[in-house]
Amino acid sequence: GDSVTQMEGPVTLSEEAFLTINCTYTATGYPSLFWYVQYPGEGLQLLLKATKADDKGSNKGFEATYRKETTSFHLEKGSVQVSDSAVYFCALRRAGNMLTFGGGTRLMVKP
């Protein structure tokens, strides 16, 4: 079945450091791909998405490119802030508009 694999956290960075969170997927066809973010004590929010190969999703300085050749959708940000500290989830959309999530990666940014 479909699955999503993310790098395990926590990822601890200093403010203004470069961020990469790896995400790879296994799926039939070319599903839409997403990054959701969960701030402490809150529900998940959509951060960005890409619906087809080579699409780049971007939002709030975060970017991810849909790479079908490597079945990857890595999340990047050039300069993280303390306010980016959260748990990040990679997900794919499968039949029935169901989301399959990766295990989540906790990011901690220190001043």
Added chain:
Amino acid sequence: DTAVSQTPKYLVTQMGNDKSIKCEQNLGHDTMYWYKQDSKKFLKIMFSYNNKELIINETVPNRFSPKSPDKAHLNLHINSLELGDSAVYFCATAGEGTLTDTQYFGPGTRLTVL
């Protein structure tokens, strides 16, 4: 106005009890979901409803019974609670057409079974 709301936010109860969690959305979406997030933050879909009808039940024990009295509400009733039911439960919604790509999540209900 909160788009997707859940009550209660916290729920502490004893094993064997029956409890309900409520979800309400004001987005006018047709599809609603329940997810379970365990202590390691792993998220798994439980149910999907469309227009008050159950679409998907992801092999959830029949102690869990979702009920949708109308399009804006999807409640989760849990019978005979077990320790392993302790988790955070999230309600989510999705619209139609191109909007179905994005799901909107509620703030979660933290259930603790003692």
